[in-house]
Amino acid sequence: MVVPATDFKMDNDTGLFTAYANTKNFIDHAKDRAIDGCYMKSIEKHKSAKTMPKMFWSHNPYELPVGAWKDMREDSKGLLVKGGLSKTSMGKDIKILADDGALDSFSIGYQVIEEKWNHTKNCNDLIDIHVKEISWVNFACNEESLLQEMKSAMKNGELPTRRELEKLLREAMHLSKSQAQNIVARYDDSPIETKSKDIFDLMAKLSQ
DSSP: OEEEOTTOEEOTTTOEEEEEEEESSOBOTTSEEEOTTTTHHHHHHHHHHTOOOEEEETTOTTSOOSEEEEEEEEOSSEEEEEEEEOSSHHHHHHHHHHHHTSOOEEEEEEEEEEEEEETTTTEEEEEEEEEEEEEEESSSSOHHHHHHHHHHHHHTTOOOOHHHHHHHHHHTSOOOHHHHHHHHHTOOOSOOOOTTOOHHHHHHHHHO
């Protein structure tokens, strides 16, 4: 779920910035829509545990964080966050690119706790989600949408094609082209019963 860096404001003295990490009532590519109150339990959970979502570059958990989120709250528009970029090479690079307007999007990584299909809007309403990380991203089209689309297809007994799987391995799992192709070469996309399967289980099996 990717949004432009709406109402982005950087304090050059402190290095802290505010922006909307996610906005409500917008139907994304995966047909998901965040609705009022969907972030509240996650915010309270983080406060109780004295934690915050991680700040990543492009959803990559295998690299060091690029900064830290200091505060988040839900208002009428969406999930408003406050954070600061670390004074690392990556953090400095992101700040320069953000100041230049070259980086202008955020994306949240989340776990769905409660959802419900909205027949009127033809979308999946996210009633309760747990926000695990908030990333700076290049494009307003990310691996979360691709992953959700594949998982939805697998529930209907369909498997991703070799091309789709290679794209997911490279973009969502950050594998090299050769690594992704090596896994895809061992992948059988012939129709099988997949209703009880999860895309992550499939990847784990292919990686063995």
